Amino acid sequence: NDKLKFTIRGSYINNLTSKNSRVNLNTGVTWFAGKGWTVNFLNTSSFHRVTNNTGSSSFTSSYFELGINKSFDIQQPRHKYYNYTAVFYKDLNGNRIHDANEPGVSDVLAEIIRANPEQDLKDKNYNGEFLSNELYSNDKGKIEYDNIVEGVYNIKYIPKDIQNAHYESEGTEKQFVAKKDTVMYIPFMERNKLFGKISLHRTQHSALGDIPLGNIKITVEGNDKTYSALTDKEGYFEMYIPVSDYYKVKINNIFREHFTLRQESYIIKFNGYKRFELSFDFDEKARKIHFDESDFLITDEEENGNVSFEDIKVIKQTNLRGIVKDANSLLPIHAIVSIFNNKTGELISETASSRRTGVYFTSFFAGDSYTIKVKAQGYWTYTEDLYLNQITTFDNVNRDILLRKTYIDEEIKTENLRFKSGNSELSALAKAELDNLVSTLFLNPDIIIEIGGHTDDMEALSVNAKQLSEMRAKAVADYMKQRGLSEKRMKIRALSNHDPKSRLDTPEGRAQNRRVSIIIAGF
Structure with missing residues (x-):
């Protein structure tokens, strides 16, 4: 009983040394009168038996207490606390209002979390008084959180058996502000099944081969909402949608080049039915070849052998x-x-x-x-x-x-952008390789490149390595510019001998370091 609480406790004590014993009986009644009033009645009765050399004696004592309490529910100044209740219910008529005859949805897993944890960290008065909890709704669809700290919260929820549920919510998360005792009603809409298939009607001499019917989008609009589904590989689709007055069903027509769609959209009404089936039919366009009559007008001269089957073009x-x-x-x-x-x-x-x-x-x-x-x-x-x-x-x-994916700082592979010692002149092989690279960059107009000039360690000792490496990079950039590549897509960098390709102290190793590297610098 929410109004009356009754408690009873008993105890027995026996001291074997002194041979004394005692029996206690405690009873209590609490009446919750409402509006913060509570009445408590307490009774404690004891029976004592004392044994000594002269004999034994016994006595009984009783204690009664009556208390009246009044709770004024005055919030402490730093934070206020309120009670929060969420009710998940089956919206049978689809009006999104909880009516008296609409039952609750049980076994909905709900989690309540603070909406702005970053802001909580900056609040000196908030010390993490709220603990996130996961709760299951009861048979009435309720979850309750008593004494929730004032603030903004998100409640996330999902049915325990969402795949087999006949009802679904319009979302999985809502926000509420705890500034007073709050009851939030969250509707679960009844799902209706919409299903069907795509049918391709081919011409007798169709040459299109196998046409995949999978992953074609079906869109449903209604009730200010949009739902969608994709067809399977056989062209079938199905979806579950909430109750509404009507829906408009459309298909993404990807076959328009070769097929005509009989009806582009449907307006459907369930009218109390829980299932609705429809079909999107496509008719293959008949391909016709038109010839000029003069092409087939054979003259006397042509009849004498000037026309052959080779003159007829096969499409x-x-x-x-x-x-x-x-x-x-x-x-x-x-x-x-x-x-x-x-x-x-x-x-x-x-x-x-x-x-x-x-x-x-x-x-x-x-x-x-x-x-x-x-x-x-x-x-x-x-x-x-x-x-x-x-x-x-x-x-x-x-x-x-x-x-192949493109990456920032990715080096574009080259083999022939190498130079003679102390020289910045491009070889014939280097120019041929740059011609191919320019063609590739024309196909990828968003790519910006960085052209880096390099020297070997011996050149760094005998000449101005930075100047030489810059000349090599500029030679490549100038050639690519001559071939039509925009100057805005190229950056030049003089790297001297700071990024060698080979560490070998040999003529072959130094030849590999006299080079130009090209990397992707941006898009």
Whole structure:
């Protein structure tokens, strides 16, 4: 009983030496009258028996106490304390208001923590009086924290069995301010199941090959909220969403180049049902080849042998797919994949790899001189000539791409940027290597380089090593500038003999140190 508390205690004492014994009985009744009033009644009764040479005697004593207490709940001046209660409940009607008939959610694990621990450290009056606690909600959905220190708090919460729960909260964390006794109601919305699939309807002579249906985003909007899910590899999707008047369901149409989407979005209403199924249907676009009638008008002269099958041009189509991955970790990368015509510079096709899987797919008319270029932020741009030698009308080609990450202070590998003793003139091999490097930097326009000139230890003794190393770095920079690289993308540094590549005191070792190094200085 929250109003009345009854206690009883008994004890028996027997002294074997003096042969005295005593029995005590303590009873107490406490009545919590409310508004800080408490009434206490206490009774202690004792029975004593004393034995001596003349015989034995006994006596009884009783003690009664009546007390009345009044608590004024006056806060101590340094900090104030309040009571906090959180109630997790099933919002059956979705109005986010706790109604009388809505039951609590049990077994919700909640943790209460201070919201601004850094600020607490600066508060001279706060000495860590609050201890973070993890609590489970009871069968009524309640957790209670008595005498919580005044301040700002975060409550984090998660159901014990979140995977199988039919209700979910709109978040996992809320903030409250303890400035008075507080009761916070946290709704858990009933989840409705929305599921379906993507269907691709192919033409009879489709040449697109296998098209991956995984990781396509389905978006649901409603109730001022947005939910999303990704399809699996078979094109199926499912999600659980709270009760609402209606939802708008959309799909990210990544097939628009080759397919027409029958219906781009749906407005759905559950109307008391807990499950809703829909399908997104794509129809492959029919490809038509239009010919001028004059191309097939055969004259008398042509009938005499001037026309042959070699005069008829066969149109071939290539389906290119693959995975773009990090060269070191082999994790998937989101990248732009482009196909160019080497002869004309024309962009033939362009697509993007999946952020989640790295898979890309594109389809284009085949050619004999194409280049694939793959570009991703923070990576060296990858290029490769596509020598497909396509014989059949349709061909499926796989190209997996590994991209190397770019790092600040990464040295770009060179082999021929070396110099004769006391000289800063570039060799033919050095110029050829710089031509390739300039082409690479054109493909990576964000990279800024630092060109460092070096000397060997003998040069440092006989000439001005700093000046010579600067001349070597400047020779490289001037040549790259002549080849079209912006001066703003280059920095020059004279390193003398302070960073030798070889420690060998031999002609070969010194030849390795008469060099120019190039590192990535920024983006």
